[in-house]
Amino acid sequence: QAQTTMKLASATINDVQHEWQKVFAKELQARVGDAVKTEIYPASQLGAIPRMAEGVLLGTIEAFTTPTSFMTNVDPRFQAFDVPGLFKTPEDVHAAIHNPEYRKHLEEMFLDKGLRVIGAIYNSPTVVFTKKDVTTLDGLRGLKIRTFASPLQIKPMELLGATPLPLALTEVIPQLESGGLDGMLVGMPILTAFKYYDVGKNILDLRFAEIVSVTVVNEDWFQAQTDEVKAAIVEAGRAAEEQVFPWGVENVEKTYKVWSDNGGKVNELSPEDQAKMEADFSKLAAELLAADPAVQAEYDRLRALVDAKAKQ
Amino acid sequence: MIWSLAVLPLLLLAAGTPVFLVFLTAVVVTMMFVMPLPPVALQQVLFGGLDNYALLAIPFFVFAGELMSTSGIAHRLINWAMAMVGRVPGSLGVATVAASTAIGAISGSSVAAVAALGKTLYPKLVASGYGKERAGGLLASSGAIDIVIPPSIAMILYGLAAEQSIPKLFMAGILPGLLMAGMMAGFVVIVAVRNGIPSEGRFEPRLAWQATKEAFWALLMPIFVLGGIYNGLFSPTEAGGFACVYAIVVALFIYRTMSVRDVIRAAGNAAILSGQIMIIVAAASVITWMLTTQGVPQAIIAWINALQLSALTFLLAVNVGLLVIGCFLDPTSAILVFAPLLVPMAIALGIDPIHFGIVMTINLAIGMFTPPFGLNIFVAQSVTGLPAHSLYRGVGPFVVVLVLALLIITYVPALSLMLGSQL
Amino acid sequence: MATTESRTVKQPGGTPAGSGFAGSAMGALHTLLGVTLLFVVVVNFVNAVSRYLFGISPVGADELMVYVVIWAVMVSAIVSLFLRSHINVNLLPLYAKGRVRHFLHIIHDVAAVVACGYATYASWLFIGRISRLGVTSMGLELPMTIPHAALLVGFAGLTLTGAVMLVRDVLALVRNAPHAEVRP
Numbered sequence: 001q002a003q004t005t006m007k008l009a010s011a012t013i014n015d016v017q018h019e020w021q022k023v024f025a026k027e028l029q030a031r032v033g034d035a036v037k038t039e040i041y042p043a044s045q046l047g048a049i050p051r052m053a054e055g056v057l058l059g060t061i062e063a064f065t066t067p068t069s070f071m072t073n074v075d076p077r078f079q080a081f082d083v084p085g086l087f088k089t090p091e092d093v094h095a096a097i098h099n100p101e102y103r104k105h106l107e108e109m110f111l112d113k114g115l116r117v118i119g120a121i122y123n124s125p126t127v128v129f130t131k132k133d134v135t136t137l138d139g140l141r142g143l144k145i146r147t148f149a150s151p152l153q154i155k156p157m158e159l160l161g162a163t164p165l166p167l168a169l170t171e172v173i174p175q176l177e178s179g180g181l182d183g184m185l186v187g188m189p190i191l192t193a194f195k196y197y198d199v200g201k202n203i204l205d206l207r208f209a210e211i212v213s214v215t216v217v218n219e220d221w222f223q224a225q226t227d228e229v230k231a232a233i234v235e236a237g238r239a240a241e242e243q244v245f246p247w248g249v250e251n252v253e254k255t256y257k258v259w260s261d262n263g264g265k266v267n268e269l270s271p272e273d274q275a276k277m278e279a280d281f282s283k284l285a286a287e288l289l290a291a292d293p294a295v296q297a298e299y300d301r302l303r304a305l306v307d308a309k310a311k312q
Numbered sequence: 313m314i315w316s317l318a319v320l321p322l323l324l325l326a327a328g329t330p331v332f333l334v335f336l337t338a339v340v341v342t343m344m345f346v347m348p349l350p351p352v353a354l355q356q357v358l359f360g361g362l363d364n365y366a367l368l369a370i371p372f373f374v375f376a377g378e379l380m381s382t383s384g385i386a387h388r389l390i391n392w393a394m395a396m397v398g399r400v401p402g403s404l405g406v407a408t409v410a411a412s413t414a415i416g417a418i419s420g421s422s423v424a425a426v427a428a429l430g431k432t433l434y435p436k437l438v439a440s441g442y443g444k445e446r447a448g449g450l451l452a453s454s455g456a457i458d459i460v461i462p463p464s465i466a467m468i469l470y471g472l473a474a475e476q477s478i479p480k481l482f483m484a485g486i487l488p489g490l491l492m493a494g495m496m497a498g499f500v501v502i503v504a505v506r507n508g509i510p511s512e513g514r515f516e517p518r519l520a521w522q523a524t525k526e527a528f529w530a531l532l533m534p535i536f537v538l539g540g541i542y543n544g545l546f547s548p549t550e551a552g553g554f555a556c557v558y559a560i561v562v563a564l565f566i567y568r569t570m571s572v573r574d575v576i577r578a579a580g581n582a583a584i585l586s587g588q589i590m591i592i593v594a595a596a597s598v599i600t601w602m603l604t605t606q607g608v609p610q611a612i613i614a615w616i617n618a619l620q621l622s623a624l625t626f627l628l629a630v631n632v633g634l635l636v637i638g639c640f641l642d643p644t645s646a647i648l649v650f651a652p653l654l655v656p657m658a659i660a661l662g663i664d665p666i667h668f669g670i671v672m673t674i675n676l677a678i679g680m681f682t683p684p685f686g687l688n689i690f691v692a693q694s695v696t697g698l699p700a701h702s703l704y705r706g707v708g709p710f711v712v713v714l715v716l717a718l719l720i721i722t723y724v725p726a727l728s729l730m731l732g733s734q735l
Numbered sequence: 736m737a738t739t740e741s742r743t744v745k746q747p748g749g750t751p752a753g754s755g756f757a758g759s760a761m762g763a764l765h766t767l768l769g770v771t772l773l774f775v776v777v778v779n780f781v782n783a784v785s786r787y788l789f790g791i792s793p794v795g796a797d798e799l800m801v802y803v804v805i806w807a808v809m810v811s812a813i814v815s816l817f818l819r820s821h822i823n824v825n826l827l828p829l830y831a832k833g834r835v836r837h838f839l840h841i842i843h844d845v846a847a848v849v850a851c852g853y854a855t856y857a858s859w860l861f862i863g864r865i866s867r868l869g870v871t872s873m874g875l876e877l878p879m880t881i882p883h884a885a886l887l888v889g890f891a892g893l894t895l896t897g898a899v900m901l902v903r904d905v906l907a908l909v910r911n912a913p914h915a916e917v918r919p
């Protein structure tokens with residue numbers, strides 16, 4: 001039996017993405033033995049995020065696990081997951097992406113780009129890390145906040161009166177230390193993984209978006225496998241995300257605890273501020289979505305699933 | 313794979329083939345005959361080696377160095393430093409080390425520092441009796457201080473790959489960086505005394521005042537750049553660009569030592585030297601990628617693991633291993649590949665990961681000027697025009713001095729942790 | 736400037752690189768590269784100052800700088816190959832005289848043609864596929880074909896330059912032509 005190598009790449013390490021890859025490798029091995037040799041490359045060992053994305057598109061890397069926000073330049077429909085106000089809890093994410101019918105749709109929705117989704121997993125909430133102690137929406141006014149160069153991060157920050165600055169990752173800490181930056185929009189586990197409590201102590205937990213990570217494989221490579229292997233990859237992917245979901249939720253809870261244990265503070269908005277922000281963001285979401293019908297359609301599907309869960 | 317990735321490159325290197333072609337030919341021959349890989353991977357990885365924001369520090373600081381030497385800023389700075397330390401034996405050598413340390417506080421890239429300093433200081437060092445070899449060796453090795461003194465691109469990458477606090481790493485680098493500078497300066501003084509290099513001039517308040525007045529705008533340059541970084545006006549990468557702007561303004565409007573044409577010519581020279589450096593970085597990144605995907609780092613780690621070392625012998629093994637690896641990989645890619653693999657082992661042995669980061673950084677910094685490969689050697693060679701074998705001989709003593717410093721820093725963790733743990 | 740001016744290059748064939756069409760082309764490229772680097776310095780300055788003073792950071796300024804520098808790197812690689820000023824370990828070439836040196840140059844030229852030729856082919860395949868996929872950059876939303884094309888153009892230029900030099904060096908070896916000391 002011919003052995004095939006499957007390189008799984010990601011930008012982070014020891015987080016839910018890495019955990020998914022490890023469990024996936026085990027699940028796959030249980031199904032097909034040594035027919036597929038998995039190799040896991042965390043921490044950007046195979047290059048920066050845009051290079052890994054190109055790698056999986058062209059087949060030099062078989063699989064790439066990443067937050068959806070880093071794939072929007074490959075296909076704008078990846079934006080649907082990051083629309084402010086869509087996912088507010090891990091359970092929202094679970095209800096949508098693990099819905100069997102949606103999951104099947106998700107798997108095949110990027111085939112026209114040569115990518116197949118084999119894993120979708122709850123990653124973490126997006127929070128605002130700040131050096132100053134910020135507890136109100138007004139407190140964010142005028143602060144220089146590092147974001148990704150994505151409208152889904154830039155626009156919400158602008159709406160709150162903050163100044164979004166899409167800086168390169170290597171520049172962030174020196175700039176935070178010197179006051180060139182006041183804070184950053186970031187996934188919660190990143191803050192504890194890189195020990196940001198040595199830089200600043202405050203988090204404003206806005207709860208307006210949850211990061212979703214997907215694992216995409218190169219479709220040409222996938223189709224070159226035997227039917228048995230193909231089925232095993234799909235099954236292993238689904239099994240891994242079911243197993244890792246609780247791990248991910250617990251991991252996020254743990255990071256909040258690590259943050260507090262190291263003297264960090266977690267602030268929440270007053271109910272009035274929270275309501276105002278959510279109302280503003282839903283208007284913004286409508287505007288952003290109106291610009292792209294394909295994203296809107298995807299968002300509507302997800303929205304319906306989240307709302308259905310809320311009704312239960 | 314051995315002949316195409318080791319023997320062939322050494323032959324090509326010895327034949328004087330451009331270094332980027334040495335790497336690229338090794339990769340291409342391996343891809344064509346030894347290990348079939350999709351050709352598109354070559355483009356993807358080469359491009360990835362260049363598409364890196366932090367690399368902008370190279371053209372910026374190379375240009376700043378070119379401007380400083382052409383405009384006379386560097387000349388005035390050195391005269392000032394000499395007037396201040398006039399009496400010390402080997403004063404110019406000591407001033408060179410001091411200048412590297414100062415540039416270290418501004419920039420985060422070792423090659424850029426060598427390029428910036430080499431141009432001005434090499435002829436002066438030779439003229440004051442150091443000999444070409446030693447002068448070249450001093451310049452090539454002094455760049456190592458740059459990535460240990462914060463800010464440091466290598467430490468930022470270590471922090472990201474090993475999940476460690478970057479501010480702590482920066483703090484932890486200060487004392488080891490100063491120790492390295494101190495030991496190099498001490499060595500330079502010994503050489504000067506033994507070779508009877510006269511201490512130039514002597515300290516006279518009147519001369520010192522005169523030199524200070526003449527160097528006023530030049531002295532303001534490091535103050536402007538450091539002040540800008542530490543007040544958040546610009547990042548360490550951007551600082552190089554601001555140093556260029558400052559030097560252009562001084563050269564055009566205050567000293568009037570350069571015309572607009574001169575500035576463009578200096579920029580052209582800087583662009584060409586930066587291009588020569590960066591294409592080597594890109595080609596080397598393909599070698600890293602090949603080794604990584606072939607599981608070479610994992611094999612090395614498994615081998616170290618199997619030795620069942622104690623913390624002390626583990627650190628020694630890592631030092632030896634990284635000095636060898638530093639000959640082939642540039643520090644940034646070596647850190648990205650090895651830090652995630654080595655750090656868990658270090659932690660399991662009770663080694664502080666911040667201390668370990670400093671040890672790794674210094675190791676790879678030394679690797680940049682140990683023969684036969686090493687970006688700092690190549691750049692020093694290009695800036696000084698010295699033949700490679702002269703530089704190989706010239707860096708020898710400094711390799712010994714800095715390896716000694718490395719051993720002290722390795723086995724006295726307090727040096728790294730004293731400041732770092734105060735955060 | 737002294738160091739640059741004294742960095743002479745050895746070139747077979749007897750015609751100095753500094754004269755004629757090739758010479759003025761190199762001079763023009765040198766100026767173009769200088770102006771390009773100055774442009775990047777200005778973008779860097781404007782970006783940092785506007786961020787500090789007004790809190791405005793033009794989206795994609797970092798990408799613009801990086802991509803322009805990538806283009807500059809590839810163009811300067813061609814210039815340096817033509818002028819034989821690329822960074823190398825100059826041990827053997829320094830002592831080699833006559834036919835031996837011509838022979839070493841032929842080795843360099845062959846390496847350039849083989850390695851850069853293959854890289855050109857890889858670039859060509861890559862760009863063909865990436866342009867069909869329509870991937871854009873994150874900040875500027877520029878088609879990724881544009882920055883990637885720097886390598887295609889660069890390596891094609893390097894291959895071509897290497898091939899021209901190979902022909903000249905083989906002829907020089909056959910004729911055992913003297914080596915000319917020329918300045919870039």
Ligand code: NA
Pocket residue numbers: 415416417418419420421457458459460461462463464
């Ligand atoms: Na530094």
Ligand code: NA
Pocket residue numbers: 638639640678679680681682683684685686
């Ligand atoms: Na070396």
